[in-house]
Amino acid sequence: MRGRRLRDRLKGWGGVGAMAAVCALALAWALLLPLTRPDSGGTTDAGGPGGVTRATQARADKNCPTPAMEDAPEKQTLSPSSADGKTIQAIKNRPGERRKLIVGVDQNSYRWGYRDPNSGGKGDLEGFDIDLVHRIAKDILGDENAVQFKAIPTDQRIPAIKSGRVDMVVRTMTINCSRLGDVAFSAPYFKTGQQVLAPKSSTITGYDGSLAKKKICTAKGSTANTKLTEDRKAKTLVSTADLRTTVPNQLDCLVRLQLGEVDAVVTDGALAASQAAQDPTVELKGKPFTTEYYGVAMRKDADDLVRRVNQVLVDYRADRANGWQASYGRWLSATLGKTSSTSEPPSPPEYDRKS
Template sequence: MGAMAVVCALALAFALLLPAARSHGDGGGAHGGRGAAQGSQARAAQTCSEPEKQTLPPSRADGPTITTIKERPGEKRKLIVGVDQNSYRWGYRDPNGGGDAELEGFDIDLVRRIAEDILGDRNAVQFKAIPTDQRIPAIQDGRVDMVVRTMTINCDRIRDVAFSAPYFRSGQQLLAPKSSPVTGYDATLAGKRICTAAGSTAYSTLEADRAAGRLVPSADFSTTVPSQLDCLVRLQLGEVDAVVTDTALAASQAAQDPTVELKGEAFTTEYYGVAMKKDADDLVRRVNRILVDFRADRTGGWQASYDRWLSATLGDDAAKSKPPAPAYLRES
């Protein structure tokens, strides 16, 4: 119970550390034609067998979106990024870091790399805490320039936002108490209560699998929460029997609470991408260029960030987590 109390307390503390996700700040990105965006959506729908490949080729050129970011005056000259603050080793505050502890983790390293490339200063970032179900609205409303928040590239989302090439490979997996009879994504979920984050790939996967008969009919996944950490708290309190979330996040949650563990194998393959506005073509191309450099950097890039933040929870061998060689099939 001691571990549970600590994590519950941390969840409450984290919720108070950043501005509310619904607060409005300086919008980012230029606004393009509605017809062009609708045309891109139609193309995305037609070529959605491999959504992780529906992105633009890399470029270092500035365009209207990047110019808008660079021309913000004074203290507002920052990259505005939607992130998580509750995902251990992805985007979180060190609970031992004191009241002014900075956000840190794998996603935060990537954000700072992007800010350094575009604005010449890795600290020129305004972080905004965004709940899972607010990631796309925050981009569309111009509250953020981009979202870097363990966000899976999928067919539904590429109709609403533009993605970079993948920067991480993951999948959906079960998290449950070590003492639970649940053994994985199988018949042992019969009659069990499952928690997911609202607006997450986990929830849409459960919906699709229920419709297709791949999920045991009596499994109940009606419990949804704003943040994945809220699912861990529900699990600790006995309000649900299992959590479905990305393997990478599940492993981090298991590291926070030694009474829970991953059950079975991942039952999907998914890729995280940086999400931006549909018409922010120059920003998408620039981020893809940055990702090429991030992956190739052997001393301070992708591998170094994995070793620092994720090797303790996902293992020293990063092969399963490395994204595939990028493909750039989106033409405009």
């Protein structure tokens, strides 16, 4: 019986063997990746015996410098500008083949940043985040293919930026107050929220008391990991929820779920929806219990680059034919719905950071 249940879980993306291989590649290819180009022409209550949690802005640091930063970290960015500064000039001055934008991305998040297994052996990177990277490179260097991709595990996004290994990270990275102490963010480019993913046959109903005595997987350094840890301390998450399983890459949690090593995964709903599309034996449980935004992360002192990316985002949103909406339709409408209104970032964005 256990063998049959395991086989049922191994449908989806070619089974655990394929998924484990993808995760192994994610670690093995965490160095330089080849240049790629996509083929693109209210409040919710979650009640239960463990108490009630309310959908709020995800907060990863209760010691934020100001209440404004804690309440709306997505507004802590600089106003747009097309001007070149020292950071952009340094990128443009890279000689020869090195004259590229160096970007940290994911290579195993389906429809966000992943290698197409049907690309004829090229292993091209594709997805919503990858489209945005090409748009930024086009604006700064005049060539959408002038990109050097580097695969960055979830828990290495900030170290990669601070060490200078990458110019920016475009990797479904939530803007929050804690991270603002280490990196600078662009204005938001996507709206999402934390959600529970579990087998369809599971008794788990969402972020509620049904998580009692359940093993929950999160990625190290993720918003989900911090949120769950804080909620359990605050007793808004049932105390018997087992949070000990953490992994370097978010997709590793899906493998653990398929193997039966954990009972549920908590991650951004946008990513969880893509994972449910990969494996038809799992599904989203309950509604999102946070509201948060993805941003492009850069060095704290790269003011000119932050302003330039914000200008790119303004233009990207306005371009209905080949911009944000077109990319959403290409990659995400199949998993998140044809109507993108629930995923759209604030419009117009606010730029509260002055320096």
